[in-house]
Amino acid sequence: MDSLWDDKQAARVLEREGQLGLRVYSSRLLGQNPDLVLHGGGNTSLKGETRNVFGETSETLFVKGSGWDLKTIEAAGFPAVSMDYLVRLGTLESLSDAQMMSELRLALLDPKAPTPSVEAILHALIPLRFVDHTHTDAVVTLSNSVGGAERLAQLYGDEVLILPYVMPGFVLAKQVAEATRGVDWSSLRGIVLLHHGLFTFAEDAKTSYNAMIELVTKAEDLIRELGAELPVEPSEPMPVSNVPSIEREQLARLRKAAGEVFGAPIVQRLNTSALARGFAARADAAELIASGPLTPDHTIHTKPFGAAFAETPLEGLEEFAGDYRQYVAQYAQPHHRCLDAMPRFGVWLQRGTLSFAASVKRLGVVDDIVTHTLQAMLTGEALGGWRALSRAELFEVEYWELEQAKLNSAPASADPARELEGKVALVTGAGSGIGRATAERLLTAGAAVIALDKEQDGLAQFQGQPAALALCCDITQTQEVEAALDTAVARFGGLDILVSNAGLFPPSQTLESLDDANWDASLAVNLSAPMRLLRACTPLLRQGFDPAVVMIASKNVPAPGPGAAAYSAAKAAVTQLSRVAALELGEHGIRVNTLHPDAVYDTALWSDDILATRAAAYGLSVEAYKTKNVLRAEVSSADVAEAVFLLAGSRLAKTTGAQLPVDGGNDRVI
């Protein structure tokens, strides 16, 4: 592992922002390496002084506040805490979790600061200025394998103290205090907490950071020397995998069943990276996936063990739920309430791994942890056998109120504006106009969105959004649609909302001059493609959560215009298709509704030139032309997107087979 320390940059930071700036700098160096710190695992601190309003100075600990991530932490993420208070807390015989958290807030020197890390007392007891703590993969993997403690002791000799696992928080602080009584701190470079992580410390930021890097590198080198290093990079990008259609339906059914166990819509992902496939191909994959996590703090995201899925994945789900409930029954105290029994990850034998979460954001966290866990498990096996913590110890952490509090305070689930969280939508023609506005609206509401467009250009805006899967796809080509659905189901698990929007407006031609190519092209894009897409999506929608189809037709259906036969006839037919679909799919709970937008001028179709020409043709200004409707209002793509959102979500749950205009009011239609 390379040190990322840059002397010049560190000197600049020190000059500008002092020691706390340097604390932020090296915390971020640790935080940006996922082999050291993964999703909140780890904390750091600095000892210094603060001056109060009376001009008195006191010894102060600046320690990571809860809710901050080392990767992006700022000075405000290090609340100032009274050293004297913390050290005195460390002398108490016992302290309950709830009381400790309340005492930590009392020890704050700024009442508005975030709550200090649960390890604040431990940080205070280490008598050096800078303290760094990570859940390093290499050290924890060694510790989670047969003979790990002995190997680590031999590797580090006297310069590192190795302590058996205890619960984090007050108990851990007491353990470290006992173990270091009378120790010569100047000869000690670090403390290994078995099955948990590594602490390093020094009087200056660089020495403490480099001690972390050097000790971790030693562990990595040992793993390599023992021939247990894996050839696969954990950062391998998520593959765009194609699953056979038969498995597509199976996956959607699994997602539905998993969501029912969870009690809400969920997203599910099939990972077929080389690492995942390699794991799934092992004869002992089912046993290994159930054998315990990398570090116990992962259990709030992943639960303490994974599920195993075979030919019939639904059986694996039931088995997991049974095992999980049994595990809870075995270790729970009367005050514990059993959490949901949905697995967060599992192996699908011979195929890859699966992950499950309430939102795409959480799914990303699970995926990252699972990737590191698989790597660690395989390394542990190569070292002689993976030996994670016992289920009793894992239960204590998973159901620890301080851990569960971390999840409850996460913003994703709490936001009422994100009512489509956990749902999956597919939008065609998503690269521009109404399609783009719709995709954005559904993303804002929390849905995962598969954005299809024929043109790559318009899809660029979705890149880098984890909840969007942008695919270049010509919906008139069955194979391209099939491939897109395969990818979509692998990525998000299924489909709840279909928005058929992609359309084509052929050049204006009277019937006499209408040429076959224009007629055929209009029917192909505006009618046949939506029919085939709906047909292909129906098996997935049948496994959807409150599934809904929204067909974008046109004002031309109730109020056609001359010169638009090819367009109007196709849109009228697709409206009829939508009505038949409403009749046929109602028994499966699938709602099918149609929108008739009109005069939506903020689309790629309407350039300023065309708009000016059309306005002139009516003898109107552009402004008057845009608002020539009953309400005298300009209709935008966003207005149509809002109507899609209403029909696609649960607000109009009792409406199907309806046709809704979004046109500012048209006197021919009214």
Ligand SMILES: [Zn+2]
């Ligand atoms: Zn820790």
